[in-house]
Amino acid sequence: MNESETKEDRRKVLRERVKDLENAPVDNETVRRTRRVMSAELDQFDDPVVDASPDLADETLIRHYVSVSQFLSIVEGEHLWLSSVGGFTDSLEGAATDMGKDAFDDMDELIDEAKQREMADETTEALLDEASAENVFNLRKTIRNHCLVNCWRLGEDAESYKESAVFWNSYVPGGIGVAIESRVGKLKDLFEQHIETEHASLTPSVGPIGMVGEVSYIDFESAYDLAGHPARLLCKHDGFAEEREYRLIVNSIGPDERAKAMVGANVDAPFGEYMYVDPAQLIDKVYVAPNAPQHLMESIKSILGDRSGFDSDSVQWSELYRDDPTY
Template identity: 30%
Template sequence: MSGDDSCQLHELSDLEEEILDSITEGSANFDLSKDTAESLQDESTSIDQESGAWETWNPPEPSSESTLWRYIDFTQLVSLFEREGIWFSNIEEFSDPYEGSRPEGKIGISIGYLQEKLDISADEARDILEASESGIIAYVSCWHESDFESAALWDQYLQSDQGVAIETTVKDLKEAIEPDQNRDIVYGKVQYIDYDESELPSGVYPPIFHKRLSFQHEAEYRVAFTDWSQLQGHSVAPGQYISVDLDKLINTIHLAPTSPKWVSGLVERVMDRYEVDYELTKSTLYDSP
């Protein structure tokens, strides 16, 4: 999670087009061949530098019954129903400059190893390294792990009183995300570390699943994948949708604690329009004792 809405569900499609059109300026641009990108996509997710072997690194997992929350605004709820998909943001879109980075001086993949592994030039290997270390190829969906709703996150992620929180579980989230043979999806808890003192395992995913101690209150659970095709000489997409089974995903929709009465009726009408029916309740966070 971050201080803006980059890790939230995306806005409606007309707004998406507007955003996609606006990212050309300042976007990273790499001239990576299709064969190289596909080769990287087929590889495992990290490198053991001593053995020279590719190995899989996975973040820690909570219990499958752990409760997850996603705080979103009303337009993002409509987008979820409309697209039946979750928006995965490119990690470069987040406001935290440390997102996707390693502690200073701790590089996880060597240029020489990539040259030898993929039979590519040093410049191309350097582009790959920069992408993997900066987060350009990484896409994530962020959730809050907690048994209870969070007053801080209601305030942090919603700009009005018309927001909602989607409640689900780790198991239901995994079952809701439809299999995609073109990408491997990684699930796990974000680990919070001191970037001045800590080291990370080698590979692409450790920087995606580690953040600074200042963000520990977010208790973040992430779903992530990498897309090496983003390096094939065109602007990096700010995000991608992944299809989900809404009935498996949504356990309860919670209205913001400060939401007026008419918001409940509006959400009910939207559910009727999309022919979905989920438990709808208003947060009692600020009710009088």
């Protein structure tokens, strides 16, 4: 099966899924969200990156919370790190909802039906000969572990952005770190350049290579299931709703890994990858952790002061604890 046939097969699958969602027996927010994501992938199929939140303005504020070493990697090394989902502690990252699990229970029966039908090409027949529910599960797990993610926190603008002590404590323990402020449009532009430069040879037979969008926080017991990866990684358990995440996702699995996973072979997952960024193009401001020592503020100012594109207002304290309280 050549590349054009693989892509057209993907289009057909998307059309069928969107049609199914339009005819879904219920019409609630989870169904509408799922339909928006699937429709976005279909509408933007030939784009290097699928934007699952196309209505989100380019000027929307985002912040990325990092340690000092990660900050230096971005500013001095000019790299942003995307982590493999396989290393995430939240086991529901990329998991199916209960509705998706019910569909998976019928997988063996669906495969048997497909084997009995006359197949159009030898490649599909060969895959079906090896297919089983266990191998399909292995493939989906392998795809999940080959998805690489970088996370930001959404706001509207600097005036309305709500600081979160939970966020600072989780991502910058001990206060030795910063929050990098940027805009959705800037981050998307850099991500598209990364996908076109580093992943142009991959084909979207199991989802787009690059995807960006706002995370939805759902009830895994009742929510409609997203069709697959990487779109599934735009959903998290509603217990994480305070995170208000905006994500970059790379679907890095190639045809060799897909073929091995489909026959049940173990496939090593990547640890992650670096994405080149121009700090002056990415960073609007840097906020030093509210409980950081004074010398960290001076060090961050010195680091940015040596680079063009930054001025004395580029570095500020987080406003979380900086008011002068009256007791």
